Amino acid sequence: MQANIMETQASPGGFGKKHIFIVLAVLALAALPWFSGEFVQHLAVLTCLNVLAINGLALISRSGQLSLGHAAFMAIGAYTAVLLGKAFALPFIPALLVAVLVTSLVAFALGWVILRLKGVYFVLVTFAFGELTRLVLLDFAAFTGGANGITGIPAIEVLGVSFATRTSFYALALVVAIASTWGMHRLFTRPLGHAIDSVAVNPALAEATGLSVHRLQIFCFVVGCAIAAVAGVLQSRYIGYISPESFNTSISVGLIIMLVIGGRNSSWGALVGAIVLTPLPELFRGAVQTQHIFYGAALILILRFMPGGLADLPRQLVARFKR
Amino acid sequence: MNTSSILEVANISRRFGGLMALRNVSFQVSRGEIVGLIGPNGAGKTTAFNVITGTLPPTGGEVRYEGRRISGLPPSRVVVAGLARTFQATSTYPKETTAENIYRGMLPRIRESLVGPITGRYHRDLSASEVDGEIDRILQITDLQRWANVEAGSLPYGLQKKLGIAVALATKPSMLLLDEPAAGLNHEECNELARLLRHLRDEHELTLLLVEHHMALVMELCQRIVVLVQGEKIAEGTPGEIRGNPAVIEAYLGAPDYAHA
Amino acid sequence: MDWSILLAQATVNGMVVGLLYLLMAVGFTLVFGVMRIVNFAHGEFYMLGAFAAYFLTAQAELPFLLSLAVTFAGAVVLGVFLEWFILKPFRHDELNGMIATIGMAMILQNLALMFFGPDPLSMPTIVRGVTRLGNIVIPTSRLYVVGFALAVLVLLYVFLKHSRAGRALRAVVEDFEIASIQGIRSRIYYPLGFGLGVGLAAVAGSLMAPLFSVSPFVGSAPLLKAFIVVILGGLGSIPGAAVAGMALGLVESYSSLFLSTSTADMLIFILVIFMLVVRPRGILGQGEA
Numbered sequence: 001m002q003a004n005i006m007e008t009q010a011s012p013g014g015f016g017k018k019h020i021f022i023v024l025a026v027l028a029l030a031a032l033p034w035f036s037g038e039f040v041q042h043l044a045v046l047t048c049l050n051v052l053a054i055n056g057l058a059l060i061s062r063s064g065q066l067s068l069g070h071a072a073f074m075a076i077g078a079y080t081a082v083l084l085g086k087a088f089a090l091p092f093i094p095a096l097l098v099a100v101l102v103t104s105l106v107a108f109a110l111g112w113v114i115l116r117l118k119g120v121y122f123v124l125v126t127f128a129f130g131e132l133t134r135l136v137l138l139d140f141a142a143f144t145g146g147a148n149g150i151t152g153i154p155a156i157e158v159l160g161v162s163f164a165t166r167t168s169f170y171a172l173a174l175v176v177a178i179a180s181t182w183g184m185h186r187l188f189t190r191p192l193g194h195a196i197d198s199v200a201v202n203p204a205l206a207e208a209t210g211l212s213v214h215r216l217q218i219f220c221f222v223v224g225c226a227i228a229a230v231a232g233v234l235q236s237r238y239i240g241y242i243s244p245e246s247f248n249t250s251i252s253v254g255l256i257i258m259l260v261i262g263g264r265n266s267s268w269g270a271l272v273g274a275i276v277l278t279p280l281p282e283l284f285r286g287a288v289q290t291q292h293i294f295y296g297a298a299l300i301l302i303l304r305f306m307p308g309g310l311a312d313l314p315r316q317l318v319a320r321f322k323r
Numbered sequence: 324m325n326t327s328s329i330l331e332v333a334n335i336s337r338r339f340g341g342l343m344a345l346r347n348v349s350f351q352v353s354r355g356e357i358v359g360l361i362g363p364n365g366a367g368k369t370t371a372f373n374v375i376t377g378t379l380p381p382t383g384g385e386v387r388y389e390g391r392r393i394s395g396l397p398p399s400r401v402v403v404a405g406l407a408r409t410f411q412a413t414s415t416y417p418k419e420t421t422a423e424n425i426y427r428g429m430l431p432r433i434r435e436s437l438v439g440p441i442t443g444r445y446h447r448d449l450s451a452s453e454v455d456g457e458i459d460r461i462l463q464i465t466d467l468q469r470w471a472n473v474e475a476g477s478l479p480y481g482l483q484k485k486l487g488i489a490v491a492l493a494t495k496p497s498m499l500l501l502d503e504p505a506a507g508l509n510h511e512e513c514n515e516l517a518r519l520l521r522h523l524r525d526e527h528e529l530t531l532l533l534v535e536h537h538m539a540l541v542m543e544l545c546q547r548i549v550v551l552v553q554g555e556k557i558a559e560g561t562p563g564e565i566r567g568n569p570a571v572i573e574a575y576l577g578a579p580d581y582a583h584a
Numbered sequence: 585m586d587w588s589i590l591l592a593q594a595t596v597n598g599m600v601v602g603l604l605y606l607l608m609a610v611g612f613t614l615v616f617g618v619m620r621i622v623n624f625a626h627g628e629f630y631m632l633g634a635f636a637a638y639f640l641t642a643q644a645e646l647p648f649l650l651s652l653a654v655t656f657a658g659a660v661v662l663g664v665f666l667e668w669f670i671l672k673p674f675r676h677d678e679l680n681g682m683i684a685t686i687g688m689a690m691i692l693q694n695l696a697l698m699f700f701g702p703d704p705l706s707m708p709t710i711v712r713g714v715t716r717l718g719n720i721v722i723p724t725s726r727l728y729v730v731g732f733a734l735a736v737l738v739l740l741y742v743f744l745k746h747s748r749a750g751r752a753l754r755a756v757v758e759d760f761e762i763a764s765i766q767g768i769r770s771r772i773y774y775p776l777g778f779g780l781g782v783g784l785a786a787v788a789g790s791l792m793a794p795l796f797s798v799s800p801f802v803g804s805a806p807l808l809k810a811f812i813v814v815i816l817g818g819l820g821s822i823p824g825a826a827v828a829g830m831a832l833g834l835v836e837s838y839s840s841l842f843l844s845t846s847t848a849d850m851l852i853f854i855l856v857i858f859m860l861v862v863r864p865r866g867i868l869g870q871g872e873a
Contacts, residue, residue, distance in 0.1 A: 066679065066682075066683075110857075113857055113860060113861050114857075114860060117860060119679070120616075120622055120678075120819065121815065121819070121860060123622060123682065124622065124811045124814075124815055125815070125856070125857070125860065127808070127811060128808060128811055128812060128815075128853060128856065129853070131808055132849065132850060132853045135846045135849050135850070136846070136850065138846065139844070139846040139847075249804070253686060253690075256683065256686065257686075257687075260683055288694075289694040289695075289697045289698045290694075290698070292690050292691075292693075292694040293690070293691050293694045293695065293698075295687070295690055296686075296687040296688065296689070296690030296691035296694070297687065297691060298687075299683065299684070299686065299687035299690075300670060300684050300687040300688070303674070303680045303683055303684050303687070304673050304674075304684075307680060
């Protein structure tokens with residue numbers, strides 16, 4: 001008799017009971033910053049924000065598309081929320097909701113048009129869109145502050161709870177990072193997640209079984225960009241400052257690198273990629289060029305020898321031992 | 324048996340730049356029939372297939388399924404209407420098992436999932452608890468139980484093709500379009516295929532349309548045959564009628580397949 | 585304001601920029617056509633070409649034309665080398681190949697930053713003075729650039745149209761599947777296509793170096809323009825890239841008379857989206873998009 005297929009078809013690259021000790025290790029890692037200095041906490045916050053943003057990118061990637069303009073949607077979310085806050089004194093949650101709505105609409109409009117086309121065009125247009133967004137933000141300086149950006153963004157205050165300290169913000173960021181990772185895992189154990197995976201693996205077959213490739217990719221693109229918007233809003237409230245360069249193409253490329261190195265097809269991928277790569281600039285201590293050369297080389301090596309990313313390493317090791 | 328026509332292909336044409344791949348092709352398929360679509364290479368069979376399944380819109384004419392127009396709809400909507408297809412080359416999700424592949428064919432049917440609302444499919448007749456039973460049913464029909472937990476990518480060619488039919492069945496179609504189902508099959512696999520297709524027609528009330536080159540199979544299996552040559556229908560009739568049709572003979576002159584059918 | 589003079593100058597400027605876009609886009613579409621890879625490192629080869637022009641003419645004091653030739657040859661060799669050693673595993677894996685070119689771009693740009701520093705260098709002009717055509721005053725260096733660019737294009741055209749390798753390359757670009765059926769040994773054409781494509785980018789960089797500045801950051805704008813041009817002209821169509829490149833240069837130049845650059849950029853982006861909706865194949869592209 002067939003075991004329950006829906007349960008046994010585990011999220012490809014996801015985690016189950018046997019990974020419980022990894023989860024514990026991650027939790028221990030997550031607890032560390034509370035006992036460390038400001039600087040480690042700062043890195044931890046950045047890592048968590050990256051995890052969120054990369055999970056959004058991962059969702060888009062798992063539907064078979066690669067977005068090179070992800071940071072632009074972080075920008076749209078951040079600027080919308082910040083401007084609403086400054087202009088209408090909108091509190092955090094309404095500003096966040098409007099920002100997510102606006103970003104989703106933009107993503108929907110763009111996605112509707114470009115997702116009909118070959119994947120290559122999608123990549124090119126998202127790249128161009130990223131550049132365009134940066135230019136718009138630079139240009140409409142009256143609204144956006146132009147190249148100087150916007151300073152003095154207040155810390156988050158919700159229902160009387162303030163997240164002004166680094167430690168409290170870290171708690172918030174951690175919750176968000178874990179929630180997004182868990183959300184990805186859950187999604188890909190459900191039929192919807194299996195449908196998304198089908199669209200990426202064999203779009204012709206998926207379409208021939210009643211799965212509208214176009215609609216599923218739009219769904220992933222809109223949700224993925226909405227997640228980016230949330231990450232952008234949180235970032236703006238943490239750093240207290242945004243500018244067009246906070247969300248430029250090299251940020252988008254950085255997110256892709258973290259995703260690819262972490263693992264595009266795994267629920268862990270964003271987490272691994274962010275943890276490994278966010279603190280890396282500290283190891284290089286100012287040798288920025290060497291650091292970027294390392295990124296580029298690591299990217300190529302991972303693509304060549306471990307296309308599933310670092311998150312795939314346990315599976316690869318197991319397979320090697322079985323031989 | 325209800326003999327009303329289930330599929331109506333009405334004057335479809337398809338132009339590619341300067342080339343007319345299909346020119347005013349019309350035919351019907353009645354419920355419960357097995358119809359074959361044959362023709363020499365370049366006749367437009369694949370184009371007709373793609374127009375019917377929604378992969379291509381026609382540049383003229385219409386395709387109707389159970390009275391409703393399906394031409395111009397995307398393939399996923401055509402499948403919703405009840406018309407499923409198989410692929411000429413093997414098409415599976417290679418890293419998933421046979422059972423998982425079949426599961427993926429029925430995703431839009433699962434009531435509790437969001438797949439239906441997102442993709443706009445409303446034929447949601449399965450509850451999550453019924454999924455396993457349905458997979459078993461299809462494994463039985465296609466005789467794939469032994470390979471249920473084998474990765475699809477590692478299956479031999481003939482079984483992958485059968486899996487293609489199984490996945491199409493998972494969509495709960497009322498009509499099945501098969502794109503050269505016999506291509507690459509050996510003699511025994513071919514007999515197995517014929518048996519399966521007849522079984523689908525007899526026991527599961529499926530109507531079948533085959534695009535095929537394998538003449539022996541077509542002649543043996545199909546009640547009616549439509550012949551396309553250079554984008555136009557030149558003949559339609561029973562195997563006996565087609566075999567004796569001078570225009571068809573001329574089109575296939577010298578084709579070894581035909582001579583031995 | 586004498587509009588005819590403004591228009592004439594805008595035309596010359598538009599032609600200069602158009603030729604730049606043309607060279608970038610043709611090289612880019614060549615790489616895409618042969619390898620089906622979107623080459624994100626394309627802009628960095630432009631940048632390397634600019635640096636090569638600087639060092640060969642300013643430091644080694646080679647005549648400009650010779651330095652162009654040396655740069656081209658060097659870029660082709662570098663391209664072949666990189667294709668062979670880095671991109672070869674991705675020959676049938678376009679998505680990962682594209683990401684690999686992102687890695688390549690990072691490496692190239694940061695190597696340049698390490699060796700040359702971030703500050704822009706300005707190249708001494710290759711020729712001084714101005715030329716008068718009727719009422720129009722054009723810096724002679726621009727005319728030289730146009731002249732050299734046209735010479736490169738003529739050579740390219742002759743190569744693609746009349747040499748066996750060139751015709752085969754075109755066949756591979758224009759219809760990949762038919763070319764491989766015809767037995768054209770695609771394995772040679774991967775490194776050749778990539779080398780030639782990036783060679784053109786390097787030449788573009790060299791040509792523009794006297795007009796714009798030279799720094800490790802000059803590659804990103806031409807890359808973006810190459811993307812836009814090939815979307816408008818059709819990916820995989822060499823004539824399309826040429827026509828669209830020229831057209832974009834002229835349109836940008838004329839619109840700068842009336843609009844700010846960023847407004848013009850936005851309108852172009854909207855045009856790109858419009859083209860994709862209405863005619864995804866591009867102006868001269870073939871096949872389904």
